[in-house]
Amino acid sequence: MATIHAPTLASETVFHIGNFGVRNTLIMAWITMAILIAVALIGKLRGYKLVPNRFQSFLELIIEGLLSLIDSVMQDRVLTRRVFPMIATFFLFIILANWLGIVPGVGSITVQGIHNGEEVAIPILRSMNADANVTLAFTLISVIATQILGIASVGMIGHMKKYLVAPWQKPYGIGTVVGILEFVGEFARLVSFVFRLFGNIFAGEVLLVVISFLVPYLLPVPFLGLEVFVGFIQALVFSLLTVAFIKMATMAHGDHDSQPAHA
Numbered sequence: 120m121a122t123i124h125a126p127t128l129a130s131e132t133v134f135h136i137g138n139f140g141v142r143n144t145l146i147m148a149w150i151t152m153a154i155l156i157a158v159a160l161i162g163k164l165r166g167y168k169l170v171p172n173r174f175q176s177f178l179e180l181i182i183e184g185l186l187s188l189i190d191s192v193m194q195d196r197v198l199t200r201r202v203f204p205m206i207a208t209f210f211l212f213i214i215l216a217n218w219l220g221i222v223p224g225v226g227s228i229t230v231q232g233i234h235n236g237e238e239v240a241i242p243i244l245r246s247m248n249a250d251a252n253v254t255l256a257f258t259l260i261s262v263i264a265t266q267i268l269g270i271a272s273v274g275m276i277g278h279m280k281k282y283l284v285a286p287w288q289k290p291y292g293i294g295t296v297v298g299i300l301e302f303v304g305e306f307a308r309l310v311s312f313v314f315r316l317f318g319n320i321f322a323g324e325v326l327l328v329v330i331s332f333l334v335p336y337l338l339p340v341p342f343l344g345l346e347v348f349v350g351f352i353q354a355l356v357f358s359l360l361t362v363a364f365i366k367m368a369t370m371a372h373g374d375h376d377s378q379p380a381h382a
Contacts, residue, residue, distance in 0.1 A: 128273045130250045131241045133230060143242055147225070151247060164372060169236035192362045198268075202365055205264060209257065210358040213248065217320060217350025220246025221343055226324070248320040248353075251313060258312035261361045262305065269368030308364070312357065319353050 132140040162178050163191050171179060185207050190199040219225065229240035281301055325347045 130245060133241060133243055136305065143245040144247050144253060147216065147219060147244050148253065150244075151212060151219060154215060155211060155217075155265075181211075182207070188359070189362055192359065193366055198272075198365075198369060202264075202268070205260070206350040206358050206362055209261070209361060210354050213257070213316070213357055214351055214354035216247040217354060218347060220249070220320065220324065220350070224315070246320050246324055248316055249324050251317045252345075252364040254313045257316070257343045257357065258309050261312065261364070262265055265361070265364045265368050268365050272369035313359070316353050318355055319349055323349055 129141040130144040133143050133146065134141050158178075162175070165172075166176065168175060186199065186203060188207055189203060190196060193199045193202070225244045225246065226242045228243050230243055231238060231240060281298065326342060
């Protein structure tokens with residue numbers, strides 16, 4: 120007899136398209152993308168109105184809020200506009216995926232499948248960010264974009280000076296050690312980004328399963344509210360940390376380079 124197993128660290132394959140295994144977290148990612156694309160298309164087709172309706176006002180509230188938040192960190196409207204599409208996509212994609220993960224039916228609508236050699240009920244839908252592969256993809260985009268923007272702002276040599284400091288230059292050895300720590304910190308940031316988002320969402324998924332099993336009716340409701348808050352915080356933290364790292368990458372040597380221009 121099939122049983123529902125507890126959430127696993129790896130996502131499960133629901134069906135195959137040829138040799139390609141379609142996993143439950145991938146299906147959730149497709150649904151999230153479809154919703155965001157649909158909202159964007161509706162906004163595009165309706166057009167911009169000087170007297171906005173409720174839908175346009177809602178979109179403007181989100182866009183202006185995110186733009187102001189990013190600009191408060193960047194303190195540079197040109198750079199803010201440059202990174203806004205990526206940061207806004209991160210925030211909206213992550214928060215919507217997090218919130219869809221607690222919609223009734225997600226994790227409970229299942230199909231029969233094999234897991235660890237046993238026949239079990241595999242959920243058709245599962246929170247997208249409960250898959251470390253997804254959070255790794257977000258992190259790689261964030262880290263690579265940060266490096267590219269850093270190089271574009273201060274140049275390749277200026278950017279590499281943050282990591283490669285000759286021991287005979289001031290502050291004589293300390294700068295070399297700091298440069299090595301900065302280089303190691305890039306890899307630490309990657310690991311931190313991946314497991315912060317994945318860990319929080321996966322832990323929430325396990326918590327809801329346990330609470331729903333122990334007390335299946337009213338008690339899970341407060342925890343659902345908590346997951347809504349956690350989903351928002353995790354999307355905000357990931358987005359703002361990316362903004363902060365881009366700010367540091369673009370300004371690390373910018374002040375030194377700009378001093379002669381003001382002399």
